[in-house]
Amino acid sequence: MVAHETNAGPGKGHLAPNRLGRMRTRFFIAVVACCALTTTGIAAAAGRKADTGDTIKAGGTFHGKVLSERASCEAPRKVFLFRQSGKHQNPSKDQKVLSTTSERQGNKGVWAVSGSFAAGKFYAKAKGTSKCAAGFSKTINVAGG
Numbered sequence: 390m391v392a393h394e395t396n397a398g399p400g401k402g403h404l405a406p407n408r409l410g411r412m413r414t415r416f417f418i419a420v421v422a423c424c425a426l427t428t429t430g431i432a433a434a435a436g437r438k439a440d441t442g443d444t445i446k447a448g449g450t451f452h453g454k455v456l457s458e459r460a461s462c463e464a465p466r467k468v469f470l471f472r473q474s475g476k477h478q479n480p481s482k483d484q485k486v487l488s489t490t491s492e493r494q495g496n497k498g499v500w501a502v503s504g505s506f507a508a509g510k511f512y513a514k515a516k517g518t519s520k521c522a523a524g525f526s527k528t529i530n531v532a533g534g
Contacts, residue, residue, distance in 0.1 A: 488506070
């Protein structure tokens with residue numbers, strides 16, 4: 390019986406069978422790990438509410454924007470205007486002045502309300518939904534008008 394001789398050996402472009410098997414195993418493990426991480430990330434993102442922010446400005450009207458990483462969370466959204474009574478925002482205790490609904494304007498959700506208000510500190514809150522977190526504006530001081 391004659392041994393079959395090849396010119397390919399280590400360093401010649403071919404891998405020994407056991408080394409090739411180990412590389413395949415490592416590659417398979419890496420692919421499975423990547424798939425598991427991707428699936429976990431998608432499931433986590435799908436289950437969480439999108440962050441929401443709210444802005445407020447005054448000058449004849451109160452107006453602002455509802456901002457979110459998810460366009461559907463910007464408009465239409467119910468927005469409440471509160472008069473802050475204490476040192477910090479507290480929607481459960483602060484006076485709800487009125488509400489409106491944000492509307493899409495370009496790529497943002499905008500809202501506006503007009504009226505005569507006594508001087509005070511005001512902030513806006515975009516109501517949370519099943520897919521969108523509630524969002525709060527900063528508090529602003531407004532002279533009566």
